[in-house]
Amino acid sequence: MNAEEAVLATAEAIAAGRETSSDAKQYVSFAAGDEQYAVDIISVREIKGWTDVTSLPNQPDHVRGVLNLRGAVLPIIDLQCRLGGGLTETSPRHVIVIVAVDDRQVGLLVDAVSDILSASDERIQPVPETSGREDARVFSGFLTEEEQMVAMLDLTRLLGSEVLDSALHEQTELQ
Amino acid sequence: MNDFEQFKQTFFDECEELLQQFEDVAGTLQAGANDPAGLDDMFRSVHSIKAGAGAFKFDRLVKFAHELENVMDRVRSGRMELAEGDPEFIMQAGDVLQDLVAAARSGVEATAGLEDEALARLQAMLAGGAAQPAAPAQMESAGEAGSGDFRIHFRPHRAMYETANEPQLLFHALAVLGELTAKADLSKLPELAKMQPDEGYVSWQMELRGAPGLAEIEEVFEFVEGDCDLTFEPLAAAPDVAEEPAAVEAGPVDTPEAKPAAKTENSGPAAVQSTSIRVELERVDQLVDMVGELVIAQAMALDSLSELVDIRHVKQLQALEDLTMRTRQLQEGVMAVRMQPLKALFQRFPRIVRDLSRKLGKSVRLELDGEATEVDKTIIEELSDPLTHMIRNCMDHGLETPEDRLAAGKPEQGVVRLSAEHRNGRILIRVSDDGRGLNPEKVFNKAVENGLVDADAELSKEEIEALIFMPGFSTAAEISDVSGRGVGMDVVRRNIQKLGGRVTVESTEGEGSTFTLALPLTLAVLDGMLVSVAGERYVVPLSAIVETVCPDASAIRALPEGGTVMPLRGETIRLIDLCQSMNLSRLGQPEPLRKLAVIVETEFGRRVGLVVDELLGQQQVVIKSLEANYRRIEGVAGTAILGDGRVRLILDIDGLATMPVRNPDARPQDGDTANSEEATGGLSA
Numbered sequence: 129m130n131a132e133e134a135v136l137a138t139a140e141a142i143a144a145g146r147e148t149s150s151d152a153k154q155y156v157s158f159a160a161g162d163e164q165y166a167v168d169i170i171s172v173r174e175i176k177g178w179t180d181v182t183s184l185p186n187q188p189d190h191v192r193g194v195l196n197l198r199g200a201v202l203p204i205i206d207l208q209c210r211l212g213g214g215l216t217e218t219s220p221r222h223v224i225v226i227v228a229v230d231d232r233q234v235g236l237l238v239d240a241v242s243d244i245l246s247a248s249d250e251r252i253q254p255v256p257e258t259s260g261r262e263d264a265r266v267f268s269g270f271l272t273e274e275e276q277m278v279a280m281l282d283l284t285r286l287l288g289s290e291v292l293d294s295a296l297h298e299q300t301e302l303q
Numbered sequence: 304m305n306d307f308e309q310f311k312q313t314f315f316d317e318c319e320e321l322l323q324q325f326e327d328v329a330g331t332l333q334a335g336a337n338d339p340a341g342l343d344d345m346f347r348s349v350h351s352i353k354a355g356a357g358a359f360k361f362d363r364l365v366k367f368a369h370e371l372e373n374v375m376d377r378v379r380s381g382r383m384e385l386a387e388g389d390p391e392f393i394m395q396a397g398d399v400l401q402d403l404v405a406a407a408r409s410g411v412e413a414t415a416g417l418e419d420e421a422l423a424r425l426q427a428m429l430a431g432g433a434a435q436p437a438a439p440a441q442m443e444s445a446g447e448a449g450s451g452d453f454r455i456h457f458r459p460h461r462a463m464y465e466t467a468n469e470p471q472l473l474f475h476a477l478a479v480l481g482e483l484t485a486k487a488d489l490s491k492l493p494e495l496a497k498m499q500p501d502e503g504y505v506s507w508q509m510e511l512r513g514a515p516g517l518a519e520i521e522e523v524f525e526f527v528e529g530d531c532d533l534t535f536e537p538l539a540a541a542p543d544v545a546e547e548p549a550a551v552e553a554g555p556v557d558t559p560e561a562k563p564a565a566k567t568e569n570s571g572p573a574a575v576q577s578t579s580i581r582v583e584l585e586r587v588d589q590l591v592d593m594v595g596e597l598v599i600a601q602a603m604a605l606d607s608l609s610e611l612v613d614i615r616h617v618k619q620l621q622a623l624e625d626l627t628m629r630t631r632q633l634q635e636g637v638m639a640v641r642m643q644p645l646k647a648l649f650q651r652f653p654r655i656v657r658d659l660s661r662k663l664g665k666s667v668r669l670e671l672d673g674e675a676t677e678v679d680k681t682i683i684e685e686l687s688d689p690l691t692h693m694i695r696n697c698m699d700h701g702l703e704t705p706e707d708r709l710a711a712g713k714p715e716q717g718v719v720r721l722s723a724e725h726r727n728g729r730i731l732i733r734v735s736d737d738g739r740g741l742n743p744e745k746v747f748n749k750a751v752e753n754g755l756v757d758a759d760a761e762l763s764k765e766e767i768e769a770l771i772f773m774p775g776f777s778t779a780a781e782i783s784d785v786s787g788r789g790v791g792m793d794v795v796r797r798n799i800q801k802l803g804g805r806v807t808v809e810s811t812e813g814e815g816s817t818f819t820l821a822l823p824l825t826l827a828v829l830d831g832m833l834v835s836v837a838g839e840r841y842v843v844p845l846s847a848i849v850e851t852v853c854p855d856a857s858a859i860r861a862l863p864e865g866g867t868v869m870p871l872r873g874e875t876i877r878l879i880d881l882c883q884s885m886n887l888s889r890l891g892q893p894e895p896l897r898k899l900a901v902i903v904e905t906e907f908g909r910r911v912g913l914v915v916d917e918l919l920g921q922q923q924v925v926i927k928s929l930e931a932n933y934r935r936i937e938g939v940a941g942t943a944i945l946g947d948g949r950v951r952l953i954l955d956i957d958g959l960a961t962m963p964v965r966n967p968d969a970r971p972q973d974g975d976t977a978n979s980e981e982a983t984g985g986l987s988a
Contacts (some may be wrong), residue, residue, distance in 0.1 A: 185885035
């Protein structure tokens with residue numbers, strides 16, 4: 129899906145979700161690299177096509193820069209790169225999923241939005257403990273349908289190091 | 304929030320203002336005669352609080368306010384004179400009133416007996432005032448002037464009829480007081496066809512003979528005050544009667560229309576209220592944001608349209624120009640909403656100075672200047688703490704004891720001056736004292752002691768004075784109850800920096816010190832210079848820029864530990880290569896033929912040169928916080944959204960100046976520096 133289609137699909141899904149009062153939660157899934165990821169639809173604020181961002185000096189590679197979203201300046205995180213892959217080669221077909229975490233808004237650069245998934249909590253499987261890799265902690269679980277595995281992103285952990293702790297950082301700096 | 308809660312909220316908001324008003328005047332009170340207008344203000348403040356409190360049944364508040372009101376009433380009418388110690392007491396009474404309001408607001412019952420002491424003293428004052436008629440002569444003259452014959456001009460407003468007040472009943476009441484003749488003035492009555500049935504067109508000219516006093520007449524009109532034009536004038540204008548304040552006030556009857564209800568008690572505040580409204584700051588902020596967006600959108604639209612529109616479309620061009628102008632005006636207008644005079648802030652200080660001077664045993668006069676200077680509200684709020692601290696500092700450390708002052712041949716009373724002015728699109732606030740000033744030697748020694756500078760460092764006087772802003776300068780030795788609460792001038796400096804301002808000090812030993820705060824007028828926009836480096840664009844705050852030079856390559860010297868310096872009129876200037884600091888790559892970018900050094904001034908007045916490729920022009924930008932959604936970045940003060948909708952980074956000059964020079968991972972960057980020298984060399988050759 130490109131950004132426009134994704135927005136329409138999301139809007140429909142949200143409307144549908146209101147009508148069917150099942151306890152299934154809805155998720156927006158998207159592709160980054162070869163993998164599928166998903167976040168709770170509630171945290172998705174907006175989906176837009178890729179535009180050039182303003183890069184920030186001396187930041188980790190996966191922080192692609194900042195973008196003006198109707199007057200607010202948001203950081204754009206390259207999801208593939210954040211999860212240990214290479215930098216995404218951007219094109220206008222790429223999509224920025226804007227998510228809200230703890231009063232902050234962050235854009236995730238992904239390849240494309242895939243689907244709106246509906247799943248109850250019990251269908252989400254815990255992350256197997258085998259992995260000692262650090263980025264495993266940024267998943268809150270997997271939604272596995274047949275051969276397709278979708279990793280549920282824990283946004284707080286995913287963005288924590290750059291975005292969310294900063295208030296804390298500053299305080300300690302001041303002290 | 305239901306209506307009742309909302310009313311209550313409004314009441315408390317008003318109380319805040321009223322209490323402030325009370326305190327403002329209370330701070331100027333002195334024993335003996337006082338400014339009658341100020342006393343009137345105080346009386347009205349307490350009166351309004353009492354009235355509101357009554358409506359919400361805050362009984363303790365009402366009771367206290369009532370006694371205070373009575374005292375203020377007597378003072379303002381000259382029936383009581385403030386004795387020595389009374390002004391201080393009235394200020395304390397104001398505090399008690401404030402505590403009671405705060406208690407009512409929080410819904411928690413105030414401490415029992417909180418107001419007892421003050422209440423007792425108020426009652427004693429009232430009793431005493433009655434027992435000994437303070438100024439019998441005045442009483443007498445008031446009595447004389449109060450009774451007799453009056454001319455009353457009465458013009459009801461529409462509002463009076465709307466509240467179901469009937470003039471005839473008033474006339475009846477007046478007729479009881481004396482011999483009344485009333486003449487209706489029908490000149491304002493329009494033709495029948497144009498007449499609004501519920502409008503008030505008729506006014507009355509009345510003569511009342513043998514009335515007991517003005518007060519009684521006023522009482523008749525008590526309920527319609529504010530809803531009518533009302534003037535009183537004594538018929539027999541005996542000279543001593545003209546001395547009576549009420550008569551004087553009622554005197555200018557030449558323009559009764561233009562001075563509605565000149566005599567009425569609440570006409571003052573009523574008139575003020577009608578010209579201002581209370582708006583939540585958040586709403587104003589939203590408006591400011593939206594207009595900021597509009598300006599950007601407008602610029603973007605203009606950008607894209609200017610390609611299509613040419614000379615054939617003169618009309619369209621004019622329309623666009625018009626739109627641009629209106630948008631600017633709109634932005635200025637909205638910004639102005641946030642601007643407030645510094646008066647509200649400055650008025651807190653007389654009291655602080657007064658309290659403190661007693662505590663310190665120093666006699667201090669506070670001079671205020673430029674209170675009308677307008678600044679963004681946010682800045683005003685943020686200034687309160689730093690200014691308080693600075694004033695305390697001046698009084699505690701700056702001013703000498705009275706004995707020392709006399710010994711130094713200065714007047715016993717010290718002077719602290721607080722002034723504000725606009726200059727070059729910034730606001731300058733100065734706090735100065737005529738105290739002992741900074742002793743450079745002492746300051747330097749202390750800084751050495753605290754490990755802030757090397758003992759053999761050679762610093763100019765300015766640099767030494769700037770040391771007092773260093774963290775860790777304020778030490779335990781000088782922690783006193785007054786100014787040394789563990790915070791020093793470094794905190795002041797940081798607070799000011801956060802606002803995009805800077806603070807400097809000038810001092811002459813033995814003559815005093817002046818602290819100068821230079822602040823932006825608003826936090827929302829910034830005048831910036833757009834520069835480009837290796838294909839990236841940055842905004843340099845215009846206020847920091849001193850000049851721009853094209854450095855001569857042969858004059859630039861590389862330092863062994865990294866970095867470069869250049870001479871500028873006898874001064875050695877450190878160069879900061881932006882390309883390097885921002886870690887930009889010149890891969891695929893042609894090296895510019897010449898580079899420029901933008902000379903900027905840092906916090907400590909030290910100058911550094913930012914090496915850039917090009918200056919792209921001056922622009923006003925809307926400042927957006929980077930921290931709102933991300934974190935602080937070294938060397939970046941914030942972000943700006945430009946006319947093209949793109950985000951650009953605003954450089955933090957001080958941050959850049961203190962950033963360590965990159966050396967370790969260094970080969971490519973060293974090469975880079977060398978390149979830039981070659982480039983400038985190419986130009987000079």
